[in-house]
Amino acid sequence: MTKEQKGVRLDHITKIYKDYKTDKDFAAVDDISLDIKPGSFVTLLGPSGCGKTTTLRMVAGFESPDKGEIYIGDQAINELTPNKRDTAMVFQSYALLPHYNVFDNIA
Known part of the structure; x- marks a missing residue:
């Protein structure tokens, strides 16, 4: 069996952060809509700081959008924790615990 x-749909998502140096808000991701059909292969390309990682972190549930909805299939997943989403993410920096073996790091 x-x-x-299931496809992934981003519906007008926005993520705002505060720049603590200037005390001003900035949009790391600004009103992005994207519809990824099941079985599609998609790549996010762009310069450093353009919001690629923030977008993927929102899909995975490690960040929450300030506006908009994220769907997997027909289900809105904004309120689901990362472990309740059927997603995976490879982090840019290592998130391994050196005193754990491979099995324990993955578990």
Whole structure:
């Protein structure tokens, strides 16, 4: 039995951060809408600081959008914790605990 593939849809998502040096807000991701069909291969390309990682962190549940909705299939997932989403993410920097073995780091 195969698992049903579900698309990912970003519906006008925005993520705002505060620049603590200037005390002003800035949009790391500003009103992005994207519809990824099941089975598609998608790449986010852009310069450093343009919001690629923030967007992926929102899909994975490690950040919450300030505006907009994220869907997997027909289900809005904004309120789901990362462990309740059917997603995976490879972090830019290592998040391994050196005193754990491979199994324990993955677990």
